[in-house]
Amino acid sequence: MAYKETFWMACDSIEQLRAEYGPFHTRLEAEREARNLGFGFLLRYEHLVGDQDDIQEVRCIFIELPPPATDGIHSALRLHTRCATCGESAVHELSWRAEVWADIHEFEHLRHRVRLFAQTRAEGLKEISDWRDACA
Ligand SMILES: [Zn+2]
Structure with missing residues (x-):
C-alpha cells in the first residue's frame, strides 16, 4: 500500500535558487532552525511512496513564517x-x-x-x- 512521507526544510526564499536546510521531521524543529538562520520560510515536502518504495508523487508547500514575536524569547536582547x-x-x-x-x-x-x-x-x-x- 502506498503511504505518505512528510518532512520539513528551512529555506530563505521561495525562488528556484534558494538555500534550504534540513530535513526535519517536525515543523517545530524546522521553524527553530529557520529562526536561528534568519530564514523566512518553511518548505513542507510530501512524498507519496508506492509499494516498491518508489516515490510516486512529490508535493511541496511553502509556508511563510510570521515575523518574530515582539516579546519573549525571539526579541530578547x-x-x-x-x-x-x-x-x-x-x-x-x-x-x-x-x-x-x-x-x-x-x-x-x-x-x-x-x-x-x-x-x-x-x-x-x-x-x-x-x-x-x-x-x-
Ligand atoms: Zn544547578
Whole structure:
C-alpha cells in the first residue's frame, strides 16, 4: 500500500535558487532552525511512496513564517539562564546557546532545574516559563 512521507526544510526564499536546510521531521524543529538562520520560510515536502518504495508523487508547500514575536524569547536582547537549584547562572545572546547551557547543566547536575529570563528593552528581565517544553 502506498503511504505518505512528510518532512520539513528551512529555506530563505521561495525562488528556484534558494538555500534550504534540513530535513526535519517536525515543523517545530524546522521553524527553530529557520529562526536561528534568519530564514523566512518553511518548505513542507510530501512524498507519496508506492509499494516498491518508489516515490510516486512529490508535493511541496511553502509556508511563510510570521515575523518574530515582539516579546519573549525571539526579541530578547539577552537571555539569562539561572539554575533554580544551585543558583549558577549565565548570560547568552542566542536562544540555542541558552538551551545548550541548560541541557549541559541539567545533564551534569541531576534534578537541577534551569530557568530562563529574557531581557528586553521594554520590560527588563522577564521569566519565560515552560520554555523547555516550548523548545522541545
Ligand atoms: Zn544547578
